[in-house]
Amino acid sequence: MQFKLKLTAALAIAAACGVAAAQEQVVKIGHVAPLSGAQAHYGKDNENGVRMAIEDLNAQKIKIGGKTIKWEIQAEDDAADPKQGTAAAQKLCDAKVAGVVGHLNSGTTIPAAKVYHDCGIPHITGAATNPDLTKPGWDTTYRIISNDNALGAALALYAADKLKLKKVAVIDDRTAYGQGVAEVFKKTAQSKGMQVVGQEFTNDKATDFMAILTSIKSKNPDAIFYGGMDAQGGPMLRQLDQLGMTNVKFFGGDGICTQKIIELAGGAKSLENVICAEGGSSLDKMPGGKAWKERYDKKYPGQFQIYSPYTYDATFVLVDAMKRANSIDPKKYIPFLKKTNYKGVTANIVFEPNGELKNAASTLYTYKGGKKSVAE
Template structure:
């Protein structure tokens, strides 16, 4: 009896040892986004994309340097706040994650990028679009979509060439993202002959815009550009309708270009006048967009916003570099990340020397009948 028991125990120990040796390498991928606060719907969508990538990687049985890998997601919440963003970045550095996907906002990503650079951890943002992000010279920083130079300019050109607008008012939320995209729009619009009749400012926490909209209405613009996020754009569209501004065109970057804005606008007629831009191809035109979205919706029903396909690709790009380098050590795989040549869900991915995406696409969208539709 004792011999049999020993045999059983030894077999169990051997089986356990086999399990451990089969997964003898843990790779941690960090993700940071606002999963609390007014922008939580963006953050949850992004985190879903990261979790989907981790699940797919673990299902594939990826090996790095001949060792089978178990991937783990280390998710942090920055609530779209720069201070929380830097704290989250330091936490990921202290946890010695192997790479980071994030952050969502330019205002959190720009200060966090210095922390990642200082601790030598590569990070790929799926959504921060302020051009200043890649101007600090950090070789650890990469962006997976077009920046605001493309978005702001594209919207301004559409306002002039397609809609023939003459007078536009500008509002921004004073964040790095909102102010940045508004400045690019203004510069391009003025160069094309549009008159900027008013400039107003708000915050990324505000919901009452009656005072600034009343001031704007008195200037008689045929368009309003808003640099900010959908949590403000929705109420602003409702209040424009209340003020009799239903015929005024409304523009913005990817921050307002969500499905959530339909709900946030409360069905306002002004939503039909909205044109927004995203720094990538529409899902239908992404190389793997339609199939990927079907899988996403099955796993996370009614949670898709904008950026989760880019988050998914960002995680895959990090791991692709690790596999090619034969190492998950950031110092070893970073040069391979810089030379990325990867077919992702969103695009064929490669980076410029400064970390910007090569040949980024841009898509304009409008909203008709309560549905988001691509214009190009």
């Protein structure tokens, strides 16, 4: 009799577990960024933002289509390489993830966007800033950060109007991001009457810039604009010191506007001359930035760079559209994604018809006393 009772109880528990499992559904959100190579610190920060969002979403026990959703991340490494980026995108398409947060670099995001469009999966980037990303107007492509038109122009206007600089040299790393932001800076600077005394090129793997900096030195610029990432920006600052160019301002977009550049600059005096721009408000001015950053630092100490608040919000924006559509099927929730009006950590997120963020803010920063702070 006792055995029968135990067996009956065990069967009842098993049946209950079966019902619970039937009422739960695993939904994967893809994430792509460089998790290896010189830009891995950006990629890990971005991934942390998504993981934090996934954890918070699971705590909410969200029901969609009558089932409790268990959210999971499928993280892929594109190593900041366009070919690996499209391969990662195809892998996520084949895995039938519900949506994607990424990529980091414009050079990987632009070709990956076509892959997502062709397989009908929406992606939101909180990092890639080249304006060409949204030119096709695909309903699968979204950005929740300012693009290079805003960043490059803001820096050039600051150089001309605030600092009254007259001569500038421009360097870019030949990537979609670096070329894009440098070109906007150059055109805006020229429209303000600044003279572009030299234009040089490097690549996103280089570490020796002595030849191009020596060439620029002979032209005696007031400032250098660098379109690229901190892995090159840091060594460039050290080499400016070596050439005695410690009185030259050093401008750049969000690619150099990191905590990591302090370390990469290796104590260079030229770090004090950096003026960089980020899409979005400063953490202190974001609607939920300060409290969110405290949580992030407890969970991922010393890993914050720039974009994790945006990847966090991007994850929530995807899920918010699914909730409103009551469906995890991209075909059904994309129309709701287009009509997003979401109060995030970074901003109130509303999209333009082409997928750009409405009323996107930008903020300029400097590195005084070895600390990153909002420019005056």
